[in-house]
Amino acid sequence: MMQPVRIALDAMGGDFGPEMLVPGAARALERRPDMKFAFFGDEALIRPHLDAFPKLKTASTVQHTDVAVRMDDKPSQALRAGRRTSSMWLAIDAVRKNEADVVVSAGNTGALMAMAKTCLHTMPQIDRPALAAIWPTIRGRTIVLDVGASIGADAQHLVDLAIMGSAMARIVLAVERPSVGLLNIGVEEVKGIEEVKKASRLLRETALPNLDYLGFVEGGDIGKGTVDVVVTEGFTGNIALKTAEGTAKQMGYYLREALSQDIMSKIGYFLARRAFAALKGKMDPRNLNGGVFLGLNGVVIKSHGGSDAVGTAGAIEIGYDMARHELLGRIRASLALSHQDRPAAPPKLRAMGEPENTSTGS
Template sequence: MDGGPRIAIDAMGGDSGPTVMIAGASRALRKDPSLLFTFYGDEPRVREEIERHKNLQSRVDVVHSPESIEPSEKPSQAIRRARTTSMGMAINAVKEERADAALSGGNTGALMAMSKLALRTMPGIDRPALAALLPTLGETDVIMLDLGANTECDAQNLVQFAVMGAAYARTVLGLARPRVKLLNIGTEELKGTDELKAAAALLREADYLPLRFDGFTEGDQLSRGQVDVVVTDGFSGNIALKTAEGTARFVTDLLRRAFKSSLRSKAGFALSAPALNLLKVHLDPNNHNGAVFLGLNGLVVKSHGGATPKGVANAIHVTASMVRHGITRKIGDDLDNFRAHAFANGSTK
């Protein structure tokens, strides 16, 4: 089959398994008919779902996997079963260049561990990072990394994350020189850990890179639309992400409760429905689904386990865009440029 990017999909990953993953692929194909898929999973179940989506049938291959990764399974256990699980087989397809990217909605820790073991990190990258798009009040979303892959990071890790995040922004958001900031407890140069200060100093000197370093940002500014890439360690990033998601649910639940409190409130709800629908669309995580492990010799994307078909389709579109724009190559070129300047300035890092 000729066509666009081929995406290897862990059909058994996610809360609803093949039902949602395959429906999402079908939805994505309606928007982008050039896509190709290879589904890995329980073949009878996968083929039964494919039968429900006629548009998929000429665009897919199915590879049977005898096992799948459990949501609570430890990464160390998952690695030992990589070759026989739908998740591991999808990742291996990228390693063996039988697919351009892998997508899974399964266990994040297992996906990270197996991806890193199979694909290895790129030259110049010490640790891969998990990056995702978050909604803002600006014209574009903001990219944030790391969101949980690395709980502790040094200055070099943060600089590498900045380079990778900027390449992601150039690919997915179409920005020539993305605005990059480091997440900190204040915007003043004297605030923050030694690692943050050292990373900021390195990024200020790297004006030859296709990014614009704008210093520090605080957590309350993440959604204001004043930055394109926010860089932090995985511990802080995961807390910030979960806090933002919780706040979004709090706001929507509070509004729902308020509008049900009286007849007058219900009447107000009817008048406010268009604006509230816009709010719902903006805060819907399915519209921002698809976190990517950056820094590997291959492309692996994590879909939210509870994503709807719409969310899976969005993750597929993000994946296809990164394949088409050669994000791995862009990251490699930027890292080569950074290392060459560092060597010229007497640094061996």
């Protein structure tokens, strides 16, 4: 019999704290009954919500702290003030101490990145972690990374992103050899900045067995689902993500406006309401909530700060899948193949929001 997956929850993170986190955990437990939960935060605020879900309460523990990282805290400020005492740090540290398999937080992204890197450290040969997102596409879903963990990338970092993203895709998409594309301004090999072109050459020459590198892809290919994994650096990836989210909201606004213009439009909506419900479900970001920090010695899931119970459950279930299907082991095995003849790289660019003098000690 498999051991339960242990989930550490930053109960004070996000816009709603335990008000949405607890119902989300209960919802996830219904679908994944082999989970145990550890809530970190203000016990007086957590307990009343837990009392409403007896099954979840039985599967949970609560560790009290009245220190919480605020959404507007600078990462360096959060690290100084909340290290070892905040709900975010304690939840991450539970993974470091092997008291949990996954940490899930809807809190401050920069603070979560800085604390996770300081507490868990990066894997050997990985200089900077990446944030991977699950992207809805015409064909289904695509993994896109980096979507904002760090700015800039040299060729080897882009190759590492491809390796880590493909390991995640094998779990999320159930594809044995995921297809990978490098995001570029064109598909021709002569286009793009030098580091992207160099990364393309490295991926072709290395011919790693766990991924199928198909070359460059453009922004429009993400939504088409042209490849299983789209690789880019964090600045470009974050802009692409925010642009897609804004476009989806814009299209939703246009659609609602068009369907309410006159009586015939309203009748048309009534007749096609099932189709519109299906469309809404595909575009609902709650169904794909949960970014995964890759490259750390632990599974860290970033839930959206404004997530409701549905979105929170989705983020928890992504964390469950990453742990149950041994994401870290898959990444380490793939990295070993790529880095076997290359010495460890020295630190280069700082992760998003990471303070300049952050200690790497735990």
